[in-house]
Amino acid sequence: MDFRSWNGVDLRYAVNRWNEGGFVAEATNPLLEDAAAACFRKAAARGEIWMSSEAEQVDEGRRHFLLVATTVTGLAGAGMTAVPFLASWRPSARAQALGAPVDVDISRLEPGAIVKVVWRGQAIYIVHRTPEMVATLSSSQVIDNLRDPDSEALDASSQKPLQPAYAKNATRSLKPEYLVLIGVCTHLGCAPLNRFEPKDPELGASWPGGFYCPCHGSRFDLAGRVFKDVPAPTNLKVPPYRFVTDSVVQIGADAEVV
Numbered sequence: 001m002d003f004r005s006w007n008g009v010d011l012r013y014a015v016n017r018w019n020e021g022g023f024v025a026e027a028t029n030p031l032l033e034d035a036a037a038a039c040f041r042k043a044a045a046r047g048e049i050w051m052s053s054e055a056e057q058v059d060e061g062r063r064h065f066l067l068v069a070t071t072v073t074g075l076a077g078a079g080m081t082a083v084p085f086l087a088s089w090r091p092s093a094r095a096q097a098l099g100a101p102v103d104v105d106i107s108r109l110e111p112g113a114i115v116k117v118v119w120r121g122q123a124i125y126i127v128h129r130t131p132e133m134v135a136t137l138s139s140s141q142v143i144d145n146l147r148d149p150d151s152e153a154l155d156a157s158s159q160k161p162l163q164p165a166y167a168k169n170a171t172r173s174l175k176p177e178y179l180v181l182i183g184v185c186t187h188l189g190c191a192p193l194n195r196f197e198p199k200d201p202e203l204g205a206s207w208p209g210g211f212y213c214p215c216h217g218s219r220f221d222l223a224g225r226v227f228k229d230v231p232a233p234t235n236l237k238v239p240p241y242r243f244v245t246d247s248v249v250q251i252g253a254d255a256e257v258v
Contacts, residue, residue, distance in 0.1 A: 101252030119251045123183035133222050136208045146225045153234045167238040172223040180241050181224045187232040190215035
């Protein structure tokens with residue numbers, strides 16, 4: 001198609017260029033500009049568009065850019081898809097929580113301090129009791145106010161002991177100085193707070209030290225035994241555990257009781 005004239009109008013002074021995917025007509029006067037624009041619209045409708053070599057270079061550059069961008073996006077998408085796929089091969093957090101026992105290093109646990117870990121989705125309390133804390137466990141002031149001082153309560157459905165055999169002693173532990181408990185209140189499953197100081201201002205002058213559940217006021221001594229006249233029905237549970245070494249406690253594996 002000859003772009004030099006259209007309907008008798010001389011377009012010799014009209015210049016066409018490719019700009020962002022379409023023709024822009026430029027001319028020396030408005031009449032030529034309108035004529036050139038109309039010419040280009042009709043040519044585009046018939047599929048007779050002509051582009052200069054400069055426009056072809058721009059178009060080729062755009063093609064290259066789109067090809068690279070599409071390739072990079074595809075690779076990124078494949079990578080993002082692969083990550084969760086490969087991650088699915090690993091055990092889930094839930095599976096890990098329900099799986100192997102947990103080893104806890106207690107070598108730096110100071111007397112009178114507590115460390116809390118998670119095993120099977122439950123909080124585990126490990127307390128390094130001082131001699132003074134151990135002494136309260138056998139005092140009449142404490143024992144006379146306990147609901148189940150010897151941990152003799154049975155499961156209502158199975159009629160089996162709620163506690164392991166090594167919890168049926170005065171300290172409810174394998175070693176008197178170390179207490180290991182499941183930190184879940186036996187009332188409604190809240191997390192008891194450690195209130196080890198005797199005569200705590202909030203708990204009264206008769207408080208010997210122990211655990212306090214702020215949800216409904218249940219109280220437990222320094223062996224996790226429940227006091228009378230509180231909502232919690234039974235002692236805090238002792239999980240299966242054993243000493244791998246003197247400084248490592250393994251939660252989730254029963255100790256051999258001789």
